[in-house]
Amino acid sequence: MQATWTVVRRDLINIIKNPVLMISNMALPLILTALLGYLNRGSYGNAGVTAWDFYGITMILYAILNVAMTAGNSFMEKNLKASNMRVMFSPVSRHSIYLAKITATFLFTSACMLVNLLLVHLIFGVSAGGHLAWAVVLVLLAFDLATSSLGVMACCLFHSEEQANQISSIVINIFAILGGVFFRLDGYGEFVRTLTWLSPVRWISEAVFRTIWDGNTSLVMPVTLCLLLAAAAMCGLCAMTFRTEDYV
Amino acid sequence: MNIIRSILRNHFFRMQEKKNYFVVMLAITGVCVLLAVAMTRNTGLTAGVAWVTDKTDAKPVVPAGIQVTLLQDAPPMSALVMNRYDAVVREGAQGLEVTSLHGGEFNAQLKALLEGKGLPAGHSGTRGRGATILGFMTMFILMQASTYMMMYSEDKETKIFRRIVNTPASVPVYLTAQVLFNMVVVVVPPWCVLAVVRVTGTDIGFSLGQAGALLLLLAFLAASFALMMASLFRTADNCVMAGSAIVMITSILAGSFRTFSSLGGGLDALTNILPQKHYLTLISEIEQGAVLAGAWAHLVWILGCALLMMAAGWLVTGRRIRTGMY
Numbered sequence: 001m002q003a004t005w006t007v008v009r010r011d012l013i014n015i016i017k018n019p020v021l022m023i024s025n026m027a028l029p030l031i032l033t034a035l036l037g038y039l040n041r042g043s044y045g046n047a048g049v050t051a052w053d054f055y056g057i058t059m060i061l062y063a064i065l066n067v068a069m070t071a072g073n074s075f076m077e078k079n080l081k082a083s084n085m086r087v088m089f090s091p092v093s094r095h096s097i098y099l100a101k102i103t104a105t106f107l108f109t110s111a112c113m114l115v116n117l118l119l120v121h122l123i124f125g126v127s128a129g130g131h132l133a134w135a136v137v138l139v140l141l142a143f144d145l146a147t148s149s150l151g152v153m154a155c156c157l158f159h160s161e162e163q164a165n166q167i168s169s170i171v172i173n174i175f176a177i178l179g180g181v182f183f184r185l186d187g188y189g190e191f192v193r194t195l196t197w198l199s200p201v202r203w204i205s206e207a208v209f210r211t212i213w214d215g216n217t218s219l220v221m222p223v224t225l226c227l228l229l230a231a232a233a234m235c236g237l238c239a240m241t242f243r244t245e246d247y248v
Numbered sequence: 249m250n251i252i253r254s255i256l257r258n259h260f261f262r263m264q265e266k267k268n269y270f271v272v273m274l275a276i277t278g279v280c281v282l283l284a285v286a287m288t289r290n291t292g293l294t295a296g297v298a299w300v301t302d303k304t305d306a307k308p309v310v311p312a313g314i315q316v317t318l319l320q321d322a323p324p325m326s327a328l329v330m331n332r333y334d335a336v337v338r339e340g341a342q343g344l345e346v347t348s349l350h351g352g353e354f355n356a357q358l359k360a361l362l363e364g365k366g367l368p369a370g371h372s373g374t375r376g377r378g379a380t381i382l383g384f385m386t387m388f389i390l391m392q393a394s395t396y397m398m399m400y401s402e403d404k405e406t407k408i409f410r411r412i413v414n415t416p417a418s419v420p421v422y423l424t425a426q427v428l429f430n431m432v433v434v435v436v437p438p439w440c441v442l443a444v445v446r447v448t449g450t451d452i453g454f455s456l457g458q459a460g461a462l463l464l465l466l467a468f469l470a471a472s473f474a475l476m477m478a479s480l481f482r483t484a485d486n487c488v489m490a491g492s493a494i495v496m497i498t499s500i501l502a503g504s505f506r507t508f509s510s511l512g513g514g515l516d517a518l519t520n521i522l523p524q525k526h527y528l529t530l531i532s533e534i535e536q537g538a539v540l541a542g543a544w545a546h547l548v549w550i551l552g553c554a555l556l557m558m559a560a561g562w563l564v565t566g567r568r569i570r571t572g573m574y
Contacts, residue, residue, distance in 0.1 A: 184331035
């Protein structure tokens with residue numbers, strides 16, 4: 001346990017020191033929120049809801065999807081591979097290598113996500129659910145854990161960070177568009193509306209928006225549980241596919 | 249020419265080595281194109297309305313373009329925030345009551361429209377089928393090009409590039425080969441999917457020749473962008489992350505998913521610079537068969553942007569070679 005924690009600390013420092021990861025987790029969601037909220041300001045009138053209220057939340061969901069890339073980066077970036085090798089030769093369980101990456105990514109990105117949520121709340125007045133904010137944060141944290149595991153799992157499956165990230169980057173964007181984080185798809189007809197439920201983002205945004213706007217938390221627990229189960233399943237897949245000899 | 253051929257051959261060998269990766273990428277391309285086609289099955293809808301009524305059997309007669317969902321209870325607020333419905337309509341004592349998040353003016357217009365008094369509001373996206381499909385694909389093709397440029401990044405990271413620099417194979421020729429390879433792998437799969445869609449009898453708005461030419465133009469732009477990014481960034485992953493963020497933001501701004509009539513502020517001037525915007529205008533003009541005199545200007549602008557980005561890539565690479573970075 002102690003050994004794993006040492007690896008986690010080192011991984012955390014590595015992530016924080018990477019400027020691209022810092023920008024993509026902190027600045028990008030804010031820029032996208034500002035931009036899309038501004039572009040779509042015309043479609044929300046004076047009924048107490050603004051475009052920021054929608055895009056502030058969906059862009060945080062999009063940022064969490066992109067955590068998979070951060071996770072991949074923290075796992076297999078070229079200059080980190082050497083340090084992974086040294087951990088492999090030390091008396092530390094091999095599982096602690098990928099578990100440490102997942103933990104470090106989760107800690108870093110969830111901190112970023114919470115700061116971003118606070119910032120969009122303060123700057124753009126995005127409603128985060130008032131006294132039900134805990135439920136929103138719970139779903140978002142579970143989602144973050146699932147995408148952290150997804151990124152590391154992709155690395156274990158493809159054995160290379162570039163390939164894993166290039167594939168996940170496109171899959172992520174398909175999920176995001178299908179989940180309706182950028183614009184609504186319901187106008188495209190019944191068939192597309194059914195398709196949108198294939199994207200986990202759709203379920204998560206449904207849970208979050210129902211909590212914030214209807215005070216209805218009925219989806220929170222099922223969605224959170226599913227996300228945690230998915231995270232556990234992906235960790236299990238990592239355990240099955242992670243072979244130290246691939247990295248020598 | 250010989251050198252280009254051998255580099256291309258080498259690239260295709262390397263593709264075989266990364267079979268898994270390319271198979272997954274092919275599958276994703278197929279899904280993207282089919283998704284784009286699926287989304288255009290139903291264009292022309294302007295508004296979705298939740299009609300709150302007790303009479304669930306009789307669907308009210310509404311003008312075309314409005315999609316009515318009959319409900320017994322008013323939909324929750326979240327459905328409106330998430331844009332499931334544009335408006336809620338109730339049958340009140342004084343006729344229809346329209347409420348929405350869009351504000352009073354929209355409510356009044358929709359009410360007049362539903363009562364048969366107003367004219368249908370002009371549909372904002374008058375883009376045709378083909379332009380919608382290609383518009384959706386713009387973003388994916390630009391992203392894919394960035395990822396397919398990985399062999400260049402890989403050559404740099406593994407110091408193979410240093411060895412190439414020191415051989416008679418000149419750097420411009422090497423970079424040209426990268427761009428050619430990129431264009432081929434970016435264009436061929438989506439074009440094949442479109443061909444299958446077209447042959448099986450779905451209208452894609454363009455002839456296959458037109459679609460091929462337009463995809464090629466887009467691929468040229470995409471490959472130039474990818475070359476510039478791969479030259480600027482030292483590692484492939486940073487390049488892909490930055491590249492997809494840039495592509496995402498600019499594609500949204502250029503309106504490749506939906507058109508914004510006017511953005512206000514300085515944003516209009518900004519979006520008019522974006523090559524995607526000119527590409528989208530060009531394809532919808534071609535589809536409608538109304539190629540205006542301005543079409544050449546769009547074409548020149550796109551090619552100009554592409555050449556500029558390519559030149560930037562070459563210059564950066566050239567300077568780095570001279571300063572001995574590789």
